[in-house]
Amino acid sequence: MHTPSRRQFIFKLASVSAVVGSGAVLSACGGSEEPVRFDYGVASGDPLADRIVLWTHAKHGGLLETSAPITLTWQVSHDAAFTQLVASGTVVSEAANGFTAKVDASGLSAGRSYFFRFRSGDSVSPVGQARTLPAQGATALRLAVFSCANYPAGYFHAYSEALKVQADYAVHLGDYIYEYPADGYASETAASMGRVVVPANECITLDDYRQRYAQYRSDPDLKQLHARLPMIAVWDDHEIANDAHLGGAENHTEGSEGRFADRVSAALKAYHEWMPIRTQGSDLKQIYRSFDFGGLAALHMLETRLVGREAQVTFGELLNPATAPAALARIASPTRQLMGAQQMQWLQGQLAASTATWQVLGQQTLMAEMAFPVSILSALNSTDTSAEAQQAAQQAITDYLTAKATAAQAPQLLTPQQQALLDPSLNPLLGYNLDAWDGYPAARETVLATAQALGKRLVVLAGDTHNAWHSELRRLDRSLVGHEFATPGVSSPGLEDYLAALPPAQVAQIFTGVIDTLKYADTHRRGFLLMQFTPQQVSGTWYLLDTVKSRTYQVFAAHTVSVNA
Numbered sequence: 001m002h003t004p005s006r007r008q009f010i011f012k013l014a015s016v017s018a019v020v021g022s023g024a025v026l027s028a029c030g031g032s033e034e035p036v037r038f039d040y041g042v043a044s045g046d047p048l049a050d051r052i053v054l055w056t057h058a059k060h061g062g063l064l065e066t067s068a069p070i071t072l073t074w075q076v077s078h079d080a081a082f083t084q085l086v087a088s089g090t091v092v093s094e095a096a097n098g099f100t101a102k103v104d105a106s107g108l109s110a111g112r113s114y115f116f117r118f119r120s121g122d123s124v125s126p127v128g129q130a131r132t133l134p135a136q137g138a139t140a141l142r143l144a145v146f147s148c149a150n151y152p153a154g155y156f157h158a159y160s161e162a163l164k165v166q167a168d169y170a171v172h173l174g175d176y177i178y179e180y181p182a183d184g185y186a187s188e189t190a191a192s193m194g195r196v197v198v199p200a201n202e203c204i205t206l207d208d209y210r211q212r213y214a215q216y217r218s219d220p221d222l223k224q225l226h227a228r229l230p231m232i233a234v235w236d237d238h239e240i241a242n243d244a245h246l247g248g249a250e251n252h253t254e255g256s257e258g259r260f261a262d263r264v265s266a267a268l269k270a271y272h273e274w275m276p277i278r279t280q281g282s283d284l285k286q287i288y289r290s291f292d293f294g295g296l297a298a299l300h301m302l303e304t305r306l307v308g309r310e311a312q313v314t315f316g317e318l319l320n321p322a323t324a325p326a327a328l329a330r331i332a333s334p335t336r337q338l339m340g341a342q343q344m345q346w347l348q349g350q351l352a353a354s355t356a357t358w359q360v361l362g363q364q365t366l367m368a369e370m371a372f373p374v375s376i377l378s379a380l381n382s383t384d385t386s387a388e389a390q391q392a393a394q395q396a397i398t399d400y401l402t403a404k405a406t407a408a409q410a411p412q413l414l415t416p417q418q419q420a421l422l423d424p425s426l427n428p429l430l431g432y433n434l435d436a437w438d439g440y441p442a443a444r445e446t447v448l449a450t451a452q453a454l455g456k457r458l459v460v461l462a463g464d465t466h467n468a469w470h471s472e473l474r475r476l477d478r479s480l481v482g483h484e485f486a487t488p489g490v491s492s493p494g495l496e497d498y499l500a501a502l503p504p505a506q507v508a509q510i511f512t513g514v515i516d517t518l519k520y521a522d523t524h525r526r527g528f529l530l531m532q533f534t535p536q537q538v539s540g541t542w543y544l545l546d547t548v549k550s551r552t553y554q555v556f557a558a559h560t561v562s563v564n565a
């Protein structure tokens with residue numbers, strides 16, 4: 001008979017307690033505690049040099065699902081095994097916040113990568129990676145820039161592809177969700193892709209918006225992105241309702257859909273619950289804020305929807321002779337607001353105070369001019385989709401481009417009709433999207449004049465259009481102030497949907513031909529924008545996808561624009 005030695009016995013006991021300690025035994029048999037589920041992974045955001053916001057969603061799961069609050073322990077570590085803890089604490093996930101939990105983890109070192117996770121008893125969240133902002137003297141920065149992710153419109157390949165280009169941080173310029181119902185905008189192929197939205201109705205209440213965020217955050221590509229890169233985000237309109245402004249939205253009907261103010265409150269509460277944004281104070285609208293990337297770049301994130309935006313002017317108003325003069329006067333008003341006076345003052349102060357090499361605006365809609373002559377706009381704006389109408393639109397474009405080319409090469413050959421086409425008093429130039437800065441020229445001129453007067457190198461990031469653009473930013477006197485890089489949508493359809501009859505290369509040619517300040521356009525592919533900053537240069541590379549409608553796809557660096565300091 002073999003008798004185990006005391007040493008062997010202690011060894012066996014230690015092995016048993018190690019197994020119990022790992023949670024494997026308790027999890028397998030259910031244990032005394034109900035397990036906690038982390039169904040939406042983890043996220044980080046709003047990094048500063050010494051802190052970062054950490055996020056998760058935690059709920060009791062299993063047989064005894066309960067809505068009781070859960071006290072989570074959060075941990076930040078130098079290593080993925082969490083043997084070198086840097087910071088930790090507790091945070092509560094509860095019904096009042098839709099079972100999301102956010103913590104501002106501080107006491108971190110500048111320019112460092114960390115691992116983080118949440119746990120409750122033996123239940124542990126996936127491990128996330130986060131990165132603080134660099135200390136002064138930074139010489140390189142890579143930002144992956146996104147906008148317009150529409151769940152029913154396609155797969156979110158752009159989000160996971162951005163992890164392959166060594167980006168340091170993610171910037172989201174809005175339309176992170178869309179509010180539409182299951183049979184709404186861009187949902188034609190949703191069922192075949194298994195991407196029909198929940199709830200099926202349009203998002204109006206807090207519970208609606210929460211369900212919509214939960215669905216988006218169940219997307220595997222978005223989950224990966226959030227687990228790996230800190231995100232700096234602002235909303236655009238669809239986090240609330242299409243074409244939102246200070247007092248309402250195109251897609252909100254006061255009364256039958258409740259009060260707009262209540263809808264805004266619900267939408268913003270859900271946004272702050274689900275996004276890894278540093279929520280400060282009780283005014284949830286106040287999200288404009290700045291980030292300094294070690295003196296290399298200052299990123300000023302703007303709010304252009306709810307704190308100051310006057311209502312958009314519509315083409316209906318402009319095309320009706322009875323309302324056109326007043327509509328034009330509204331657009332041209334020197335006091336017309338997009339950001340509101342208070343935010344504008346704040347931005348001017350931030351630009352003046354920052355000594356960073358590059359001053360970057362992270363914001364929603366195109367700031368650059370996208371002005372078309374009325375002769376083309378009125379031909380394109382027709383609801384008539386007949387062959388004759390398309391022919392007329394093509395003719396209007398050809399006539400204008402021919403006149404422009406003649407003016408450049410042999411002005412003496414211009415006919416009176418061509419001279420009239422090129423005369424802005426007879427054929428005025430008008431932005432084709434009056435929801436963008438083109439509908440708020442005074443606000444744009446103030447931003448550009450400020451940057452110019454301060455001698456800043458201005459880079460503007462924009463989303464909203466679902467297409468890729470690079471434009472010069474010029475003041476009314478045509479002086480060059482900066483450059484705008486516009487990211488295509490993650491999945492929302494672009495101009496190929498509206499101008500289906502024209503080959504995309506021709507659409508891009510028309511845009512760059514008509515608009516002098518527009519230098520690059522891709523109007524039919526989705527993707528993301530990688531911005532790289534050094535003290536000498538800023539460059540933007542558009543990574544575009546051949547499709548968002550299939551699980552298999554190709555991605556390629558389609559175009560790069562570099563600007564020297």
Ligand SMILES: [Fe+2]
Binds near residue numbers: 238
């Ligand atoms: Fe969008």
